[in-house]
Amino acid sequence: GRLRYGTAQKAFNLYLKYLWRLGKIGVPPHCPIDGVILKAAGIEDRWTVSDSEEEYLSWINLIRKQSDAQGISLAEWEHLEWLQWRLQQTQLRSSSEQRQRSLIHSGQSERTGGHR
Numbered sequence: 001g002r003l004r005y006g007t008a009q010k011a012f013n014l015y016l017k018y019l020w021r022l023g024k025i026g027v028p029p030h031c032p033i034d035g036v037i038l039k040a041a042g043i044e045d046r047w048t049v050s051d052s053e054e055e056y057l058s059w060i061n062l063i064r065k066q067s068d069a070q071g072i073s074l075a076e077w078e079h080l081e082w083l084q085w086r087l088q089q090t091q092l093r094s095s096s097e098q099r100q101r102s103l104i105h106s107g108q109s110e111r112t113g114g115h116r
Contacts (some may be wrong), residue, residue: 006050010034020075031078033059040081041066 004089007030016028031037032057033047050056060074067077 004049004051005053006033006047009056010047010071017075017079021079027073028075030060030074031063031080033063036085037081040085062065089109 009030010066013028013030016025016030016033019025020028036048036049038045038059041059043059043062045055045059047059047070064074067074069076072080
């Protein structure tokens with residue numbers, strides 16, 4: 001294997017994001033781009049196989065249009081999109097776990113005639 005542009009940008013931009021969120025640096029000029037962010041931006045591409053600076057910069061320009069429309073930086077837009085995605089994932093997982101517990105509980109109730 002080799003280090004592709006998409007993977008390199010993700011690692012570097014994620015490092016800058018961590019430093020920014022920890023208050024060690026100012027707002028980074030770009031953001032980590034991955035499947036979550038591409039999808040949020042309406043871009044159907046795969047960052048893991050991208051090996052093109054041109055493609056990466058086209059993603060940045062498309063995402064920047066969305067962040068500019070909201071009056072926030074590219075990094076802030078990415079962070080908000082990622083947080084929203086993470087919250088949805090957490091809610092889905094919680095809902096799924098609740099359904100599983102409910103099914104387990106109802107199965108136990110049926111076997112014990114409603115008594116535990």
